[in-house]
Amino acid sequence: MFDLLGLSAQHETIYRAMLQRPDLNVAGLAEHLGVPRDQVSEALDVLADLALVRLAPQGDQARAVRPQAGLTALLARVEAEVAVRQRQVEETRAAIAAIATAHDECHQVTEGRVLDGVDSVRDRLVELAHAARSECLSFTTGAAQSPDTMEAEAPLNQQALQRGVRIRNVYQESLRNDPGTLAHARWMTRLGGQSRTTPTLPMRMVIVDRATALVPLDPGNPRQGALELRSPGVVAGLIALFEQVWLSATPFGEQAAADEQGLTPQERELLRLLSAGHTDESAARKLAVSLRSVQRMMTSLTERLGATSRFQAGVRAADRRWV
Incomplete structure (x- = not known):
């Protein structure tokens, strides 16, 4: 239970025994617990280093420090170490972002850049998924996604949602006929993602943090690659397109309602x-x-x-x- 604090199961057992039986010396603890005396002595040295016990000068007697003081102090030390580690992680993340930004500035024009082939697009989507901070909007065309694509996207989407990124996706209505894609969409909904369906979509599209958009070079053949767009005006137009489609789409989990003429x-x-x-x-x-x-x-x-x-x-x- 206290591995995080540097205590093994045996250390914890001996510490608990000392709290319950403060009258026992080293030999008494060994007999009480049914373990060799040298193991008790070694454990007491570790507990003393962690400031959970105080050893008597003669070394045969030890007194356990109250858990409210000893264990709480240990936990505070661990929390401080975690906070330092978290700061290091954030500093490293910022450094990576700075390097990535410098790289992008050297390798793209202001309006955007071309990503040749499906592998380049997938690699860039992974980068954007890790960098996303607030929102991801997407259109997913076709009746089904490949199992490999869904398997690769799943951990990225889960991590983004856990960071508080809002994910909204519009699928085509036909996805309801594909069990694999349907199961993936349901899984995303359980994690907090939002999905809707509509009969047709203009093209595949991904917009991250309302700043970067990926659209296919050829909407009829997405495998050719994509165009990454950063121009604020262009991205704003694509966001408006997404919001218009989103408003008219059917929320996932609901049946598409027929209109006044009885048409779906x-x-x-x-x-x-x-x-x-x-x-x-x-x-x-x-x-x-x-x-x-x-x-x-x-x-x-x-x-x-x-x-x-x-x-x-x-x-x-x-x-x-x-x-």
């Missing part, structure tokens, strides 16, 4: 995509669902509209202001 957000978004000229295939990619799911939704919508063809369904959806 995913159904309404599908109709919007098709009316804008998307094919079933491209609409499926935007919604991060299978082609069969899109066709199944359209069959259901066509039946509810009482239509016999896609064209007639489109006309009736417009008449009813579904699109």
